[in-house]
Amino acid sequence: MTLDDRMRLSQLRHERLRSFFAQSLLHCVFYREHQKVLIIHCPEAWMVDSLLTDLEELCDYAWLILGVEAIALYFAQEEICRVEQYRGQRASSDLRHGIRKQRE
Incomplete structure:
Protein backbone atom coordinates (compact mmCIF):
# COMPACT_ATOMS: atom_id res chain seq x y z
CA MET A 1 0.00 0.00 0.00
CA THR A 2 1.47 3.33 -1.05
CA LEU A 3 1.31 6.64 0.80
CA ASP A 4 -1.25 7.86 -1.76
CA ASP A 5 -3.40 4.80 -1.03
CA ARG A 6 -3.27 5.50 2.71
CA MET A 7 -4.14 9.15 2.23
CA ARG A 8 -7.09 8.22 -0.01
CA LEU A 9 -8.29 5.63 2.49
CA SER A 10 -8.12 8.21 5.27
CA GLN A 11 -10.06 10.68 3.13
CA LEU A 12 -12.74 8.07 2.40
CA ARG A 13 -13.06 7.27 6.11
CA HIS A 14 -13.55 10.95 6.94
CA GLU A 15 -16.16 11.27 4.19
CA ARG A 16 -17.95 8.19 5.54
CA LEU A 17 -18.12 9.66 9.05
CA ARG A 18 -19.30 12.99 7.64
CA SER A 19 -22.10 11.19 5.76
CA PHE A 20 -23.66 9.96 9.03
CA PHE A 21 -23.62 13.47 10.56
CA ALA A 22 -23.99 15.45 7.34
CA GLN A 23 -25.77 18.49 8.72
CA SER A 24 -23.65 19.03 11.84
CA LEU A 25 -20.25 18.04 10.36
CA LEU A 26 -20.73 19.70 6.98
CA HIS A 27 -18.70 22.84 7.75
CA CYS A 28 -16.62 21.44 10.62
CA VAL A 29 -12.94 20.72 10.25
CA PHE A 30 -11.90 17.46 11.82
CA TYR A 31 -8.77 15.36 11.96
CA ARG A 32 -7.16 12.63 14.04
CA PRO A 43 -17.44 27.21 13.20
CA GLU A 44 -20.89 27.79 14.74
CA ALA A 45 -22.38 27.10 18.17
CA TRP A 46 -25.44 25.25 16.84
CA MET A 47 -23.09 22.66 15.31
CA VAL A 48 -21.57 22.00 18.72
CA ASP A 49 -25.07 21.66 20.21
CA SER A 50 -26.07 19.24 17.48
CA LEU A 51 -22.96 17.10 17.98
CA LEU A 52 -23.42 17.13 21.76
CA THR A 53 -26.95 15.84 21.27
CA ASP A 54 -25.61 12.95 19.17
CA LEU A 55 -22.39 12.49 21.13
CA GLU A 56 -22.83 8.83 22.07
CA GLU A 57 -23.65 7.88 18.50
CA LEU A 58 -20.80 10.05 17.19
CA CYS A 59 -18.38 8.27 19.53
CA ASP A 60 -19.54 4.87 18.34
CA TYR A 61 -19.30 5.76 14.65
CA ALA A 62 -15.93 7.47 15.10
CA TRP A 63 -14.55 4.34 16.76
CA LEU A 64 -15.97 2.02 14.09
CA ILE A 65 -14.91 4.12 11.09
CA GLU A 79 -12.27 22.91 23.87
CA ILE A 80 -15.95 22.55 24.72
CA CYS A 81 -16.10 18.84 25.40
CA ARG A 82 -13.77 15.84 25.46
CA VAL A 83 -14.99 12.27 25.70
CA GLU A 84 -12.20 9.84 26.45
CA GLN A 85 -14.27 6.82 27.32
CA TYR A 86 -13.42 3.81 25.19
CA ARG A 87 -16.63 2.83 23.42
CA GLY A 88 -15.36 0.10 21.14
CA GLN A 89 -16.89 -2.81 23.03
CA ARG A 90 -20.36 -1.27 23.06
CA ALA A 91 -20.24 -0.24 19.41
CA SER A 92 -19.01 -3.60 18.19
CA SER A 93 -21.63 -5.46 20.23
CA ASP A 94 -24.37 -3.17 18.82
CA LEU A 95 -23.05 -3.85 15.33
CA ARG A 96 -23.11 -7.62 15.88
CA HIS A 97 -26.61 -7.36 17.34
CA GLY A 98 -27.80 -5.34 14.34
CA ILE A 99 -26.33 -7.86 11.91
CA ARG A 100 -27.97 -10.71 13.79
CA LYS A 101 -31.35 -8.91 13.61
CA GLN A 102 -31.01 -8.40 9.86
CA ARG A 103 -30.41 -12.13 9.33
CA GLU A 104 -33.59 -13.10 11.24
Whole structure:
Protein backbone atom coordinates (compact mmCIF):
# COMPACT_ATOMS: atom_id res chain seq x y z
CA MET A 1 0.00 0.00 0.00
CA THR A 2 1.47 3.33 -1.05
CA LEU A 3 1.31 6.64 0.80
CA ASP A 4 -1.25 7.86 -1.76
CA ASP A 5 -3.40 4.80 -1.03
CA ARG A 6 -3.27 5.50 2.71
CA MET A 7 -4.14 9.15 2.23
CA ARG A 8 -7.09 8.22 -0.01
CA LEU A 9 -8.29 5.63 2.49
CA SER A 10 -8.12 8.21 5.27
CA GLN A 11 -10.06 10.68 3.13
CA LEU A 12 -12.74 8.07 2.40
CA ARG A 13 -13.06 7.27 6.11
CA HIS A 14 -13.55 10.95 6.94
CA GLU A 15 -16.16 11.27 4.19
CA ARG A 16 -17.95 8.19 5.54
CA LEU A 17 -18.12 9.66 9.05
CA ARG A 18 -19.30 12.99 7.64
CA SER A 19 -22.10 11.19 5.76
CA PHE A 20 -23.66 9.96 9.03
CA PHE A 21 -23.62 13.47 10.56
CA ALA A 22 -23.99 15.45 7.34
CA GLN A 23 -25.77 18.49 8.72
CA SER A 24 -23.65 19.03 11.84
CA LEU A 25 -20.25 18.04 10.36
CA LEU A 26 -20.73 19.70 6.98
CA HIS A 27 -18.70 22.84 7.75
CA CYS A 28 -16.62 21.44 10.62
CA VAL A 29 -12.94 20.72 10.25
CA PHE A 30 -11.90 17.46 11.82
CA TYR A 31 -8.77 15.36 11.96
CA ARG A 32 -7.16 12.63 14.04
CA GLU A 33 -4.50 13.56 16.56
CA HIS A 34 -1.98 10.79 17.22
CA GLN A 35 -4.50 8.45 15.53
CA LYS A 36 -6.40 8.13 18.84
CA VAL A 37 -8.29 11.42 19.28
CA LEU A 38 -10.75 12.92 16.83
CA ILE A 39 -10.51 16.72 16.99
CA ILE A 40 -13.58 18.55 15.64
CA HIS A 41 -13.53 22.34 15.14
CA CYS A 42 -17.05 23.76 14.78
CA PRO A 43 -17.44 27.21 13.20
CA GLU A 44 -20.89 27.79 14.74
CA ALA A 45 -22.38 27.10 18.17
CA TRP A 46 -25.44 25.25 16.84
CA MET A 47 -23.09 22.66 15.31
CA VAL A 48 -21.57 22.00 18.72
CA ASP A 49 -25.07 21.66 20.21
CA SER A 50 -26.07 19.24 17.48
CA LEU A 51 -22.96 17.10 17.98
CA LEU A 52 -23.42 17.13 21.76
CA THR A 53 -26.95 15.84 21.27
CA ASP A 54 -25.61 12.95 19.17
CA LEU A 55 -22.39 12.49 21.13
CA GLU A 56 -22.83 8.83 22.07
CA GLU A 57 -23.65 7.88 18.50
CA LEU A 58 -20.80 10.05 17.19
CA CYS A 59 -18.38 8.27 19.53
CA ASP A 60 -19.54 4.87 18.34
CA TYR A 61 -19.30 5.76 14.65
CA ALA A 62 -15.93 7.47 15.10
CA TRP A 63 -14.55 4.34 16.76
CA LEU A 64 -15.97 2.02 14.09
CA ILE A 65 -14.91 4.12 11.09
CA LEU A 66 -11.73 5.87 12.26
CA GLY A 67 -10.59 3.75 15.19
CA VAL A 68 -10.36 6.73 17.56
CA GLU A 69 -10.76 6.31 21.31
CA ALA A 70 -11.62 9.91 22.21
CA ILE A 71 -13.37 12.93 20.71
CA ALA A 72 -12.75 16.61 21.43
CA LEU A 73 -15.17 19.31 20.27
CA TYR A 74 -13.86 22.85 19.78
CA PHE A 75 -15.62 26.16 19.22
CA ALA A 76 -13.80 29.50 18.88
CA GLN A 77 -10.47 27.78 19.57
CA GLU A 78 -11.66 26.50 22.95
CA GLU A 79 -12.27 22.91 23.87
CA ILE A 80 -15.95 22.55 24.72
CA CYS A 81 -16.10 18.84 25.40
CA ARG A 82 -13.77 15.84 25.46
CA VAL A 83 -14.99 12.27 25.70
CA GLU A 84 -12.20 9.84 26.45
CA GLN A 85 -14.27 6.82 27.32
CA TYR A 86 -13.42 3.81 25.19
CA ARG A 87 -16.63 2.83 23.42
CA GLY A 88 -15.36 0.10 21.14
CA GLN A 89 -16.89 -2.81 23.03
CA ARG A 90 -20.36 -1.27 23.06
CA ALA A 91 -20.24 -0.24 19.41
CA SER A 92 -19.01 -3.60 18.19
CA SER A 93 -21.63 -5.46 20.23
CA ASP A 94 -24.37 -3.17 18.82
CA LEU A 95 -23.05 -3.85 15.33
CA ARG A 96 -23.11 -7.62 15.88
CA HIS A 97 -26.61 -7.36 17.34
CA GLY A 98 -27.80 -5.34 14.34
CA ILE A 99 -26.33 -7.86 11.91
CA ARG A 100 -27.97 -10.71 13.79
CA LYS A 101 -31.35 -8.91 13.61
CA GLN A 102 -31.01 -8.40 9.86
CA ARG A 103 -30.41 -12.13 9.33
CA GLU A 104 -33.59 -13.10 11.24
